[in-house]
Amino acid sequence: MAAGVERVGEVAQPRVRAWGTVLRADTTAGPVWLKAPGPATVFEVPLYRLLATMVPRFVLDPIAIDLQRGWVLLPDGGPTLREQIGDRDLSEVMTRVLPQYAELQLELQPHAEDLLAAGVTDMRPAVMPQRFDEALEVTGRYAETSGDAEAKERHAWIAGQRAEFTARCADLPDRASLDHNDLHTNNILGGPDDSVRFYDWGDSVLAHSFSSMLIPLLALTKLLDVGPDDDQVRRPRDAYLEVFGNPAELVAELDLACWIGKVARTLVWERSLHGDPGEYADAPLETLWSLRMNSWHFPA
Structure with a gap:
Protein backbone atom coordinates (compact mmCIF):
# COMPACT_ATOMS: atom_id res chain seq x y z
CA MET A 1 0.00 0.00 0.00
CA ASP A 76 -2.38 0.55 17.13
CA GLY A 77 -2.41 2.87 20.13
CA GLY A 78 -1.71 0.18 22.70
CA PRO A 79 -4.06 -0.91 25.48
CA THR A 80 -6.82 1.32 26.69
CA LEU A 81 -6.77 2.82 30.15
CA ARG A 82 -9.61 0.49 31.14
CA GLU A 83 -7.64 -2.57 30.05
CA GLN A 84 -4.72 -1.46 32.21
CA ILE A 85 -6.41 -0.35 35.42
CA GLY A 86 -10.03 -1.51 35.36
CA ASP A 87 -11.65 0.48 38.17
CA ARG A 88 -8.49 0.44 40.31
CA ASP A 89 -7.18 3.90 41.26
CA LEU A 90 -9.74 5.37 38.88
CA SER A 91 -10.07 8.70 40.67
CA GLU A 92 -6.30 9.25 40.89
CA VAL A 93 -5.77 8.26 37.25
CA MET A 94 -8.52 10.55 35.96
CA THR A 95 -7.10 13.36 38.08
CA ARG A 96 -3.98 13.07 35.89
CA VAL A 97 -5.77 12.38 32.60
CA LEU A 98 -8.58 14.96 32.52
CA PRO A 99 -6.22 17.97 32.56
CA GLN A 100 -4.67 16.60 29.37
CA TYR A 101 -8.09 16.61 27.76
CA ALA A 102 -8.59 20.19 28.95
CA GLU A 103 -5.35 21.17 27.24
CA LEU A 104 -6.60 19.61 24.00
CA GLN A 105 -9.77 21.66 24.30
CA LEU A 106 -7.91 24.91 24.93
CA GLU A 107 -5.78 24.34 21.85
CA LEU A 108 -8.89 23.72 19.76
CA GLN A 109 -10.92 26.70 21.00
CA PRO A 110 -9.71 29.02 18.20
CA HIS A 111 -10.70 26.43 15.57
CA ALA A 112 -14.47 26.20 15.94
CA GLU A 113 -15.11 26.98 12.28
CA ASP A 114 -12.62 24.32 11.18
CA LEU A 115 -14.40 21.75 13.33
CA LEU A 116 -17.77 22.70 11.84
CA ALA A 117 -16.29 22.48 8.33
CA ALA A 118 -15.14 18.93 9.11
CA GLY A 119 -18.75 17.98 9.85
CA VAL A 120 -18.87 18.29 13.64
CA THR A 121 -22.40 19.21 14.77
CA ASP A 122 -22.92 22.64 16.34
CA MET A 123 -24.12 22.29 19.94
CA ARG A 124 -22.95 25.68 21.23
CA PRO A 125 -25.22 27.44 23.76
CA ALA A 126 -26.81 29.78 21.20
CA VAL A 127 -28.23 26.91 19.13
CA MET A 128 -29.23 24.63 22.00
CA PRO A 129 -32.89 25.84 22.23
CA GLN A 130 -33.27 24.62 18.64
CA ARG A 131 -31.52 21.37 19.56
CA PHE A 132 -33.95 20.98 22.47
CA ASP A 133 -36.84 21.03 19.99
CA GLU A 134 -35.05 18.43 17.84
CA ALA A 135 -34.54 16.21 20.89
CA LEU A 136 -38.23 16.55 21.77
CA GLU A 137 -39.14 15.27 18.31
CA VAL A 138 -36.98 12.21 18.94
CA THR A 139 -38.46 11.43 22.36
CA GLY A 140 -41.96 12.23 21.16
CA ARG A 141 -41.71 9.61 18.41
CA TYR A 142 -40.45 7.03 20.88
CA ALA A 143 -43.17 7.82 23.43
CA GLU A 144 -45.86 7.51 20.78
CA THR A 145 -44.64 4.34 19.08
CA SER A 146 -43.76 2.55 22.33
CA GLY A 147 -47.29 2.89 23.66
CA ASP A 148 -45.76 3.31 27.11
CA ALA A 149 -47.84 5.60 29.33
CA GLU A 150 -44.87 6.46 31.54
CA ALA A 151 -42.80 7.40 28.47
CA LYS A 152 -45.58 9.76 27.37
CA GLU A 153 -45.74 11.35 30.82
CA ARG A 154 -41.97 11.87 30.85
CA HIS A 155 -41.99 13.38 27.38
CA ALA A 156 -44.78 15.77 28.39
CA TRP A 157 -42.83 16.88 31.47
CA ILE A 158 -39.71 17.51 29.37
CA ALA A 159 -41.70 19.56 26.84
CA GLY A 160 -42.81 21.79 29.69
CA GLN A 161 -39.19 22.68 30.50
CA ARG A 162 -38.47 24.47 27.22
CA ALA A 163 -38.72 28.03 28.57
CA GLU A 164 -36.39 27.27 31.48
CA PHE A 165 -33.96 25.46 29.20
CA THR A 166 -33.84 28.41 26.78
CA ALA A 167 -33.26 30.87 29.62
CA ARG A 168 -30.44 28.80 31.09
CA CYS A 169 -28.73 28.49 27.69
CA ALA A 170 -28.47 32.29 27.67
CA ASP A 171 -26.65 32.13 31.02
CA LEU A 172 -23.86 29.90 29.68
CA PRO A 173 -20.72 31.61 28.28
CA ASP A 174 -19.59 30.55 24.81
CA ARG A 175 -16.49 28.60 25.82
CA ALA A 176 -16.74 26.36 22.78
CA SER A 177 -14.44 23.49 21.87
CA LEU A 178 -14.64 19.84 20.94
CA ASP A 179 -16.79 17.77 23.29
CA HIS A 180 -15.84 14.10 22.95
CA ASN A 181 -19.27 13.21 24.36
CA ASP A 182 -18.22 9.70 25.40
CA LEU A 183 -15.04 10.28 27.36
CA HIS A 184 -14.46 7.12 29.40
CA THR A 185 -11.42 4.96 30.04
CA ASN A 186 -12.09 2.66 27.09
CA ASN A 187 -11.63 5.64 24.77
CA ILE A 188 -8.31 6.71 26.29
CA LEU A 189 -5.06 5.12 25.13
CA GLY A 190 -1.85 5.12 27.15
CA GLY A 191 -0.62 4.32 30.62
CA PRO A 192 -1.99 5.80 33.84
CA ASP A 193 1.29 7.60 34.54
CA ASP A 194 2.02 8.75 30.98
CA SER A 195 0.69 11.13 28.40
CA VAL A 196 -2.44 9.71 26.84
CA ARG A 197 -4.24 9.92 23.54
CA PHE A 198 -7.96 10.21 23.07
CA TYR A 199 -9.77 7.90 20.70
CA ASP A 200 -13.21 7.30 19.12
CA TRP A 201 -14.53 10.72 18.11
CA GLY A 202 -17.79 9.56 16.52
CA ASP A 203 -19.95 11.03 19.28
CA SER A 204 -18.18 14.39 19.38
CA VAL A 205 -19.87 17.76 18.96
CA LEU A 206 -18.87 21.41 19.11
CA ALA A 207 -20.14 22.58 22.48
CA HIS A 208 -19.25 24.37 25.67
CA SER A 209 -15.96 22.78 26.73
CA PHE A 210 -17.17 21.76 30.18
CA SER A 211 -20.02 19.62 28.82
CA SER A 212 -17.32 17.02 28.10
CA MET A 213 -17.31 16.21 31.82
CA LEU A 214 -20.83 14.76 31.76
CA ILE A 215 -19.71 11.21 30.96
CA PRO A 216 -16.46 11.09 33.03
CA LEU A 217 -18.17 12.37 36.18
CA LEU A 218 -21.09 9.99 35.75
CA ALA A 219 -18.66 7.11 35.22
CA LEU A 220 -16.77 7.97 38.41
CA THR A 221 -19.93 7.92 40.53
CA LYS A 222 -21.16 4.64 39.05
CA LEU A 223 -17.89 2.70 38.93
CA LEU A 224 -16.74 3.85 42.36
CA ASP A 225 -20.26 3.67 43.82
CA VAL A 226 -20.00 7.11 45.39
CA GLY A 227 -22.12 10.25 45.45
CA PRO A 228 -21.57 13.24 43.16
CA ASP A 229 -20.02 15.28 45.96
CA ASP A 230 -17.54 12.61 46.98
CA ASP A 231 -13.90 13.69 47.01
CA GLN A 232 -13.07 10.94 44.49
CA VAL A 233 -15.28 12.81 42.02
CA ARG A 234 -14.37 16.36 43.01
CA ARG A 235 -10.61 15.88 42.67
CA PRO A 236 -10.66 14.88 38.97
CA ARG A 237 -13.29 17.54 38.26
CA ASP A 238 -11.21 20.29 39.87
CA ALA A 239 -8.01 19.10 38.20
CA TYR A 240 -9.78 19.50 34.86
CA LEU A 241 -11.11 22.95 35.75
CA GLU A 242 -7.72 24.19 36.96
CA VAL A 243 -6.52 24.24 33.36
CA PHE A 244 -9.17 26.92 32.67
CA GLY A 245 -8.94 28.91 35.89
CA ASN A 246 -10.02 28.78 39.53
CA PRO A 247 -12.15 25.65 40.03
CA ALA A 248 -14.21 27.27 42.79
CA GLU A 249 -15.30 29.96 40.32
CA LEU A 250 -16.05 27.50 37.51
CA VAL A 251 -18.00 24.66 39.17
CA ALA A 252 -21.40 26.28 38.59
CA GLU A 253 -20.53 26.84 34.93
CA LEU A 254 -19.51 23.19 34.58
CA ASP A 255 -22.76 22.00 36.19
CA LEU A 256 -24.81 24.15 33.80
CA ALA A 257 -22.79 23.09 30.75
CA CYS A 258 -23.30 19.42 31.57
CA TRP A 259 -27.01 19.94 32.25
CA ILE A 260 -27.45 21.58 28.85
CA GLY A 261 -25.17 18.94 27.34
CA LYS A 262 -27.75 16.26 28.15
CA VAL A 263 -29.72 17.50 25.13
CA ALA A 264 -26.64 17.08 22.93
CA ARG A 265 -26.16 13.60 24.36
CA THR A 266 -29.78 12.77 23.49
CA LEU A 267 -29.24 13.75 19.86
CA VAL A 268 -25.92 11.90 19.72
CA TRP A 269 -27.78 8.74 20.75
CA GLU A 270 -30.30 9.31 17.98
CA ARG A 271 -27.77 9.90 15.21
CA SER A 272 -25.66 6.92 16.30
CA LEU A 273 -28.61 4.54 16.20
CA HIS A 274 -29.94 5.98 12.89
CA GLY A 275 -33.17 4.01 12.81
CA ASP A 276 -31.85 0.79 14.37
CA PRO A 277 -32.31 1.38 18.13
CA GLY A 278 -32.39 -2.22 19.31
CA GLU A 279 -31.64 -2.48 23.02
CA TYR A 280 -30.92 1.28 23.18
CA ALA A 281 -34.39 2.38 22.04
CA ASP A 282 -35.15 4.20 25.30
CA ALA A 283 -31.71 5.83 25.66
CA PRO A 284 -32.65 9.23 24.15
CA LEU A 285 -35.71 9.60 26.41
CA GLU A 286 -33.84 8.42 29.52
CA THR A 287 -31.09 10.94 28.80
CA LEU A 288 -33.48 13.85 28.29
CA TRP A 289 -35.53 12.81 31.33
CA SER A 290 -32.41 13.32 33.43
CA LEU A 291 -32.86 17.09 32.97
CA ARG A 292 -34.85 16.91 36.21
CA MET A 293 -31.47 16.52 37.92
CA ASN A 294 -30.15 20.04 38.12
CA SER A 295 -26.53 19.51 36.95
CA TRP A 296 -24.54 16.61 35.46
CA HIS A 297 -26.24 14.10 37.77
CA PHE A 298 -28.36 11.27 36.44
CA PRO A 299 -30.92 9.50 38.62
CA ALA A 300 -29.62 6.48 40.54
Whole structure:
Protein backbone atom coordinates (compact mmCIF):
# COMPACT_ATOMS: atom_id res chain seq x y z
CA MET A 1 0.00 0.00 0.00
CA ALA A 2 1.00 3.65 -0.38
CA ALA A 3 2.09 3.91 3.27
CA GLY A 4 4.62 1.10 2.76
CA VAL A 5 2.76 -1.25 5.09
CA GLU A 6 1.68 -4.76 4.10
CA ARG A 7 -0.83 -7.05 5.76
CA VAL A 8 0.67 -10.27 7.11
CA GLY A 9 -2.33 -11.89 8.79
CA GLU A 10 -6.05 -12.39 8.59
CA VAL A 11 -8.48 -9.53 9.11
CA ALA A 12 -10.62 -9.72 12.25
CA GLN A 13 -13.81 -7.77 12.97
CA PRO A 14 -13.92 -7.45 16.74
CA ARG A 15 -16.69 -4.84 16.96
CA VAL A 16 -19.90 -4.29 15.01
CA ARG A 17 -22.40 -1.73 16.27
CA ALA A 18 -25.32 0.22 14.84
CA TRP A 19 -23.00 3.23 14.62
CA GLY A 20 -20.09 1.56 12.81
CA THR A 21 -17.56 -1.25 12.75
CA VAL A 22 -13.85 -1.76 13.41
CA LEU A 23 -11.51 -4.25 11.73
CA ARG A 24 -8.04 -5.30 12.92
CA ALA A 25 -5.12 -6.68 10.91
CA ASP A 26 -1.49 -7.53 11.60
CA THR A 27 0.94 -5.80 9.26
CA THR A 28 4.66 -5.33 8.72
CA ALA A 29 4.35 -2.21 10.89
CA GLY A 30 2.37 -3.89 13.65
CA PRO A 31 -1.40 -4.07 14.21
CA VAL A 32 -3.62 -1.56 12.41
CA TRP A 33 -7.28 -0.73 12.84
CA LEU A 34 -9.74 0.19 10.09
CA LYS A 35 -12.73 2.12 11.34
CA ALA A 36 -15.84 2.48 9.17
CA PRO A 37 -18.30 4.79 10.93
CA GLY A 38 -22.01 4.71 10.15
CA PRO A 39 -23.47 7.29 7.76
CA ALA A 40 -24.47 9.70 10.54
CA THR A 41 -21.00 9.71 12.12
CA VAL A 42 -18.79 9.56 9.03
CA PHE A 43 -17.53 13.06 9.88
CA GLU A 44 -15.14 11.25 12.24
CA VAL A 45 -12.96 10.37 9.24
CA PRO A 46 -11.99 13.94 8.20
CA LEU A 47 -12.00 14.94 11.87
CA TYR A 48 -9.13 12.53 12.57
CA ARG A 49 -7.04 14.25 9.93
CA LEU A 50 -7.87 17.67 11.36
CA LEU A 51 -7.03 16.65 14.94
CA ALA A 52 -3.76 15.03 13.87
CA THR A 53 -2.80 18.40 12.41
CA MET A 54 -3.98 20.63 15.25
CA VAL A 55 -3.44 18.55 18.40
CA PRO A 56 -1.11 15.72 17.30
CA ARG A 57 0.16 14.85 20.78
CA PHE A 58 -3.35 13.97 21.94
CA VAL A 59 -4.62 11.74 19.11
CA LEU A 60 -3.62 8.90 16.82
CA ASP A 61 -2.14 9.98 13.47
CA PRO A 62 -4.08 8.18 10.69
CA ILE A 63 -2.08 5.97 8.35
CA ALA A 64 -4.60 6.57 5.59
CA ILE A 65 -8.04 8.12 5.06
CA ASP A 66 -10.61 7.31 2.40
CA LEU A 67 -13.12 10.15 2.32
CA GLN A 68 -15.18 8.58 -0.45
CA ARG A 69 -15.79 5.32 1.43
CA GLY A 70 -15.71 6.93 4.85
CA TRP A 71 -12.86 4.82 6.24
CA VAL A 72 -9.93 5.70 8.46
CA LEU A 73 -6.90 3.43 9.00
CA LEU A 74 -5.23 3.94 12.37
CA PRO A 75 -2.07 2.59 13.98
CA ASP A 76 -2.38 0.55 17.13
CA GLY A 77 -2.41 2.87 20.13
CA GLY A 78 -1.71 0.18 22.70
CA PRO A 79 -4.06 -0.91 25.48
CA THR A 80 -6.82 1.32 26.69
CA LEU A 81 -6.77 2.82 30.15
CA ARG A 82 -9.61 0.49 31.14
CA GLU A 83 -7.64 -2.57 30.05
CA GLN A 84 -4.72 -1.46 32.21
CA ILE A 85 -6.41 -0.35 35.42
CA GLY A 86 -10.03 -1.51 35.36
CA ASP A 87 -11.65 0.48 38.17
CA ARG A 88 -8.49 0.44 40.31
CA ASP A 89 -7.18 3.90 41.26
CA LEU A 90 -9.74 5.37 38.88
CA SER A 91 -10.07 8.70 40.67
CA GLU A 92 -6.30 9.25 40.89
CA VAL A 93 -5.77 8.26 37.25
CA MET A 94 -8.52 10.55 35.96
CA THR A 95 -7.10 13.36 38.08
CA ARG A 96 -3.98 13.07 35.89
CA VAL A 97 -5.77 12.38 32.60
CA LEU A 98 -8.58 14.96 32.52
CA PRO A 99 -6.22 17.97 32.56
CA GLN A 100 -4.67 16.60 29.37
CA TYR A 101 -8.09 16.61 27.76
CA ALA A 102 -8.59 20.19 28.95
CA GLU A 103 -5.35 21.17 27.24
CA LEU A 104 -6.60 19.61 24.00
CA GLN A 105 -9.77 21.66 24.30
CA LEU A 106 -7.91 24.91 24.93
CA GLU A 107 -5.78 24.34 21.85
CA LEU A 108 -8.89 23.72 19.76
CA GLN A 109 -10.92 26.70 21.00
CA PRO A 110 -9.71 29.02 18.20
CA HIS A 111 -10.70 26.43 15.57
CA ALA A 112 -14.47 26.20 15.94
CA GLU A 113 -15.11 26.98 12.28
CA ASP A 114 -12.62 24.32 11.18
CA LEU A 115 -14.40 21.75 13.33
CA LEU A 116 -17.77 22.70 11.84
CA ALA A 117 -16.29 22.48 8.33
CA ALA A 118 -15.14 18.93 9.11
CA GLY A 119 -18.75 17.98 9.85
CA VAL A 120 -18.87 18.29 13.64
CA THR A 121 -22.40 19.21 14.77
CA ASP A 122 -22.92 22.64 16.34
CA MET A 123 -24.12 22.29 19.94
CA ARG A 124 -22.95 25.68 21.23
CA PRO A 125 -25.22 27.44 23.76
CA ALA A 126 -26.81 29.78 21.20
CA VAL A 127 -28.23 26.91 19.13
CA MET A 128 -29.23 24.63 22.00
CA PRO A 129 -32.89 25.84 22.23
CA GLN A 130 -33.27 24.62 18.64
CA ARG A 131 -31.52 21.37 19.56
CA PHE A 132 -33.95 20.98 22.47
CA ASP A 133 -36.84 21.03 19.99
CA GLU A 134 -35.05 18.43 17.84
CA ALA A 135 -34.54 16.21 20.89
CA LEU A 136 -38.23 16.55 21.77
CA GLU A 137 -39.14 15.27 18.31
CA VAL A 138 -36.98 12.21 18.94
CA THR A 139 -38.46 11.43 22.36
CA GLY A 140 -41.96 12.23 21.16
CA ARG A 141 -41.71 9.61 18.41
CA TYR A 142 -40.45 7.03 20.88
CA ALA A 143 -43.17 7.82 23.43
CA GLU A 144 -45.86 7.51 20.78
CA THR A 145 -44.64 4.34 19.08
CA SER A 146 -43.76 2.55 22.33
CA GLY A 147 -47.29 2.89 23.66
CA ASP A 148 -45.76 3.31 27.11
CA ALA A 149 -47.84 5.60 29.33
CA GLU A 150 -44.87 6.46 31.54
CA ALA A 151 -42.80 7.40 28.47
CA LYS A 152 -45.58 9.76 27.37
CA GLU A 153 -45.74 11.35 30.82
CA ARG A 154 -41.97 11.87 30.85
CA HIS A 155 -41.99 13.38 27.38
CA ALA A 156 -44.78 15.77 28.39
CA TRP A 157 -42.83 16.88 31.47
CA ILE A 158 -39.71 17.51 29.37
CA ALA A 159 -41.70 19.56 26.84
CA GLY A 160 -42.81 21.79 29.69
CA GLN A 161 -39.19 22.68 30.50
CA ARG A 162 -38.47 24.47 27.22
CA ALA A 163 -38.72 28.03 28.57
CA GLU A 164 -36.39 27.27 31.48
CA PHE A 165 -33.96 25.46 29.20
CA THR A 166 -33.84 28.41 26.78
CA ALA A 167 -33.26 30.87 29.62
CA ARG A 168 -30.44 28.80 31.09
CA CYS A 169 -28.73 28.49 27.69
CA ALA A 170 -28.47 32.29 27.67
CA ASP A 171 -26.65 32.13 31.02
CA LEU A 172 -23.86 29.90 29.68
CA PRO A 173 -20.72 31.61 28.28
CA ASP A 174 -19.59 30.55 24.81
CA ARG A 175 -16.49 28.60 25.82
CA ALA A 176 -16.74 26.36 22.78
CA SER A 177 -14.44 23.49 21.87
CA LEU A 178 -14.64 19.84 20.94
CA ASP A 179 -16.79 17.77 23.29
CA HIS A 180 -15.84 14.10 22.95
CA ASN A 181 -19.27 13.21 24.36
CA ASP A 182 -18.22 9.70 25.40
CA LEU A 183 -15.04 10.28 27.36
CA HIS A 184 -14.46 7.12 29.40
CA THR A 185 -11.42 4.96 30.04
CA ASN A 186 -12.09 2.66 27.09
CA ASN A 187 -11.63 5.64 24.77
CA ILE A 188 -8.31 6.71 26.29
CA LEU A 189 -5.06 5.12 25.13
CA GLY A 190 -1.85 5.12 27.15
CA GLY A 191 -0.62 4.32 30.62
CA PRO A 192 -1.99 5.80 33.84
CA ASP A 193 1.29 7.60 34.54
CA ASP A 194 2.02 8.75 30.98
CA SER A 195 0.69 11.13 28.40
CA VAL A 196 -2.44 9.71 26.84
CA ARG A 197 -4.24 9.92 23.54
CA PHE A 198 -7.96 10.21 23.07
CA TYR A 199 -9.77 7.90 20.70
CA ASP A 200 -13.21 7.30 19.12
CA TRP A 201 -14.53 10.72 18.11
CA GLY A 202 -17.79 9.56 16.52
CA ASP A 203 -19.95 11.03 19.28
CA SER A 204 -18.18 14.39 19.38
CA VAL A 205 -19.87 17.76 18.96
CA LEU A 206 -18.87 21.41 19.11
CA ALA A 207 -20.14 22.58 22.48
CA HIS A 208 -19.25 24.37 25.67
CA SER A 209 -15.96 22.78 26.73
CA PHE A 210 -17.17 21.76 30.18
CA SER A 211 -20.02 19.62 28.82
CA SER A 212 -17.32 17.02 28.10
CA MET A 213 -17.31 16.21 31.82
CA LEU A 214 -20.83 14.76 31.76
CA ILE A 215 -19.71 11.21 30.96
CA PRO A 216 -16.46 11.09 33.03
CA LEU A 217 -18.17 12.37 36.18
CA LEU A 218 -21.09 9.99 35.75
CA ALA A 219 -18.66 7.11 35.22
CA LEU A 220 -16.77 7.97 38.41
CA THR A 221 -19.93 7.92 40.53
CA LYS A 222 -21.16 4.64 39.05
CA LEU A 223 -17.89 2.70 38.93
CA LEU A 224 -16.74 3.85 42.36
CA ASP A 225 -20.26 3.67 43.82
CA VAL A 226 -20.00 7.11 45.39
CA GLY A 227 -22.12 10.25 45.45
CA PRO A 228 -21.57 13.24 43.16
CA ASP A 229 -20.02 15.28 45.96
CA ASP A 230 -17.54 12.61 46.98
CA ASP A 231 -13.90 13.69 47.01
CA GLN A 232 -13.07 10.94 44.49
CA VAL A 233 -15.28 12.81 42.02
CA ARG A 234 -14.37 16.36 43.01
CA ARG A 235 -10.61 15.88 42.67
CA PRO A 236 -10.66 14.88 38.97
CA ARG A 237 -13.29 17.54 38.26
CA ASP A 238 -11.21 20.29 39.87
CA ALA A 239 -8.01 19.10 38.20
CA TYR A 240 -9.78 19.50 34.86
CA LEU A 241 -11.11 22.95 35.75
CA GLU A 242 -7.72 24.19 36.96
CA VAL A 243 -6.52 24.24 33.36
CA PHE A 244 -9.17 26.92 32.67
CA GLY A 245 -8.94 28.91 35.89
CA ASN A 246 -10.02 28.78 39.53
CA PRO A 247 -12.15 25.65 40.03
CA ALA A 248 -14.21 27.27 42.79
CA GLU A 249 -15.30 29.96 40.32
CA LEU A 250 -16.05 27.50 37.51
CA VAL A 251 -18.00 24.66 39.17
CA ALA A 252 -21.40 26.28 38.59
CA GLU A 253 -20.53 26.84 34.93
CA LEU A 254 -19.51 23.19 34.58
CA ASP A 255 -22.76 22.00 36.19
CA LEU A 256 -24.81 24.15 33.80
CA ALA A 257 -22.79 23.09 30.75
CA CYS A 258 -23.30 19.42 31.57
CA TRP A 259 -27.01 19.94 32.25
CA ILE A 260 -27.45 21.58 28.85
CA GLY A 261 -25.17 18.94 27.34
CA LYS A 262 -27.75 16.26 28.15
CA VAL A 263 -29.72 17.50 25.13
CA ALA A 264 -26.64 17.08 22.93
CA ARG A 265 -26.16 13.60 24.36
CA THR A 266 -29.78 12.77 23.49
CA LEU A 267 -29.24 13.75 19.86
CA VAL A 268 -25.92 11.90 19.72
CA TRP A 269 -27.78 8.74 20.75
CA GLU A 270 -30.30 9.31 17.98
CA ARG A 271 -27.77 9.90 15.21
CA SER A 272 -25.66 6.92 16.30
CA LEU A 273 -28.61 4.54 16.20
CA HIS A 274 -29.94 5.98 12.89
CA GLY A 275 -33.17 4.01 12.81
CA ASP A 276 -31.85 0.79 14.37
CA PRO A 277 -32.31 1.38 18.13
CA GLY A 278 -32.39 -2.22 19.31
CA GLU A 279 -31.64 -2.48 23.02
CA TYR A 280 -30.92 1.28 23.18
CA ALA A 281 -34.39 2.38 22.04
CA ASP A 282 -35.15 4.20 25.30
CA ALA A 283 -31.71 5.83 25.66
CA PRO A 284 -32.65 9.23 24.15
CA LEU A 285 -35.71 9.60 26.41
CA GLU A 286 -33.84 8.42 29.52
CA THR A 287 -31.09 10.94 28.80
CA LEU A 288 -33.48 13.85 28.29
CA TRP A 289 -35.53 12.81 31.33
CA SER A 290 -32.41 13.32 33.43
CA LEU A 291 -32.86 17.09 32.97
CA ARG A 292 -34.85 16.91 36.21
CA MET A 293 -31.47 16.52 37.92
CA ASN A 294 -30.15 20.04 38.12
CA SER A 295 -26.53 19.51 36.95
CA TRP A 296 -24.54 16.61 35.46
CA HIS A 297 -26.24 14.10 37.77
CA PHE A 298 -28.36 11.27 36.44
CA PRO A 299 -30.92 9.50 38.62
CA ALA A 300 -29.62 6.48 40.54
